[in-house]
Amino acid sequence: DAMVIQNPRYQVTQFGKPVTLSCSQTLNHNVMYWYQQKSSQAPKLLFHYYDKDFNNEADTPDNFQSRRPNTSFCFLDIRSPGLGDAAMYLCATSTEGAEEQYFGPGTRLTVT
Amino acid sequence: SQQGEEDPQALSIQEGENATMNCSYKTSINNLQWYRQNSGRGLVHLILIRSNEREKHSGRLRVTLDTSKKSSSLLITASRAADTASYFCATDAGNNNDMRFGAGTRLTVKP
Numbered sequence: 001d002a003m004v005i006q007n008p009r010y011q012v013t014q015f016g017k018p019v020t021l022s023c024s025q026t027l028n029h030n031v032m033y034w035y036q037q038k039s040s041q042a043p044k045l046l047f048h049y050y051d052k053d054f055n056n057e058a059d060t061p062d063n064f065q066s067r068r069p070n071t072s073f074c075f076l077d078i079r080s081p082g083l084g085d086a087a088m089y090l091c092a093t094s095t096e097g098a099e100e101q102y103f104g105p106g107t108r109l110t111v112t
Numbered sequence: 113s114q115q116g117e118e119d120p121q122a123l124s125i126q127e128g129e130n131a132t133m134n135c136s137y138k139t140s141i142n143n144l145q146w147y148r149q150n151s152g153r154g155l156v157h158l159i160l161i162r163s164n165e166r167e168k169h170s171g172r173l174r175v176t177l178d179t180s181k182k183s184s185s186l187l188i189t190a191s192r193a194a195d196t197a198s199y200f201c202a203t204d205a206g207n208n209n210d211m212r213f214g215a216g217t218r219l220t221v222k223p
Binding site: 004033040041042043044045048055057088090092099100101102103104105106108 | 143145152154155156160200212213214215218
């Protein structure tokens with residue numbers, strides 16, 4: 001089945017230790033998104049790629065970076081995780097901007 | 113930044129009852145979407161309504177959109193315990209590439 005896959009589902013990292021979360025899709029969608037969701041809050045868009053064009057949200061900290069080496073894969077790099085970065089990170093895709101988004105199951109990040 | 117605001121924040125009903133959730137937004141939109149999220153999982157798309165549509169149905173779901181009031185409602189009829197989840201509205205931010213999610217309504221359906 002076509003889907004959005006996120007690995008790992010649970011990630012524990014130490015304060016200040018770089019961590020990479022990955023997302024892959026078999027849907028061949030043009031757009032890939034990364035969201036941060038803290039407990040009982042709305043998903044907050046960090047950035048998205050439209051094909052290879054990177055679009056950063058104005059309030060996304062510099063600590064968060066992303067790479068999209070090809071259509072199928074997108075990575076979220078957190079250079080120096082702080083305790084406040086502990087959250088669920090959701091990857092999503094869509095065919096075009098602002099249309100139905102398909103979400104992965106999320107990666108829950110714990111920072112110790 | 114958030115675009116949509118849902119109310120109520122939490123809703124608890126008995127199985128078989130209808131559940132209504134509301135969403136208000138601030139700026140012009142091209143479409144509004146509703147998503148569902150089970151605890152600790154990703155979001156699942158429920159329904160999309162375009163700015164030139166007023167009402168849309170999908171199974172037990174009914175969505176309305178009032179662009180003059182910048183508001184939408186999601187009605188779940190004949191609720192089931194399995195409908196227990198958080199429900200989010202999302203609107204495009206006008207640049208056609210991303211969506212803004214509201215804070216969500218946490219629905220509990222008691223068996």
